[in-house]
Amino acid sequence: MINLVNDDIMKLDFRSAKFNLIFADLTNKNYNFSWIDKYWNHLLENGVFIVRSDYYTKLFKLDIKLKSISNSFMINHNSFIRNQSPNNTLFFSNGKNYKFYFDRVQTSTKLLDRIILPFVDKDDFILDLFMGYGSLAEWSFKNGINYVGIEKDKEIFRLAGKRLGLK
Numbered sequence: 001m002i003n004l005v006n007d008d009i010m011k012l013d014f015r016s017a018k019f020n021l022i023f024a025d026l027t028n029k030n031y032n033f034s035w036i037d038k039y040w041n042h043l044l045e046n047g048v049f050i051v052r053s054d055y056y057t058k059l060f061k062l063d064i065k066l067k068s069i070s071n072s073f074m075i076n077h078n079s080f081i082r083n084q085s086p087n088n089t090l091f092f093s094n095g096k097n098y099k100f101y102f103d104r105v106q107t108s109t110k111l112l113d114r115i116i117l118p119f120v121d122k123d124d125f126i127l128d129l130f131m132g133y134g135s136l137a138e139w140s141f142k143n144g145i146n147y148v149g150i151e152k153d154k155e156i157f158r159l160a161g162k163r164l165g166l167k
Contacts, residue, residue, distance in 0.1 A: 020124035134160035
């Protein structure tokens with residue numbers, strides 16, 4: 001199941017839906033993190049919450065925010081430089097008994113294989129809060145992972161649908 005949503009994440013209501021993994025790839029300088037409070041509640045117990053950002057200051061504030069949430073547990077913080085630009089990733093879980101497949105990290109070279117695959121099984125559910133052009137949607141489809149992607153920008157949403165062969 002691949003489901004794309006063209007809307008503002010704060011306007012959506014997933015009711016009681018729960019996800020094994022929630023992914024947010026932040027590309028803007030907005031420091032309003034109210035979306036974390038809203039979507040953390042949709043994370044299954046021991047589910048994984050992954051946040052990427054190019055802005056170190058934003059990641060530092062995200063780290064503080066995520067650490068303040070009850071039952072949050074920091075798994076890892078990964079940083080690397082690509083084309084002179086820093087890329088930082090935070091990995092948190094909703095409890096300490098999250099699943100992690102170490103062998104998938106060692107053998108994989110693609111970025112999404114490295115940061116997502118170790119935390120999910122086939123048929124798990126991923127919620128991508130800032131979908132963009134649909135890279136994670138395409139990856140999820142290829143790996144048999146259920147996916148819901150949200151993108152507010154109508155043109156980017158249209159291009160993602162086109163890329164994925166959806167209308």
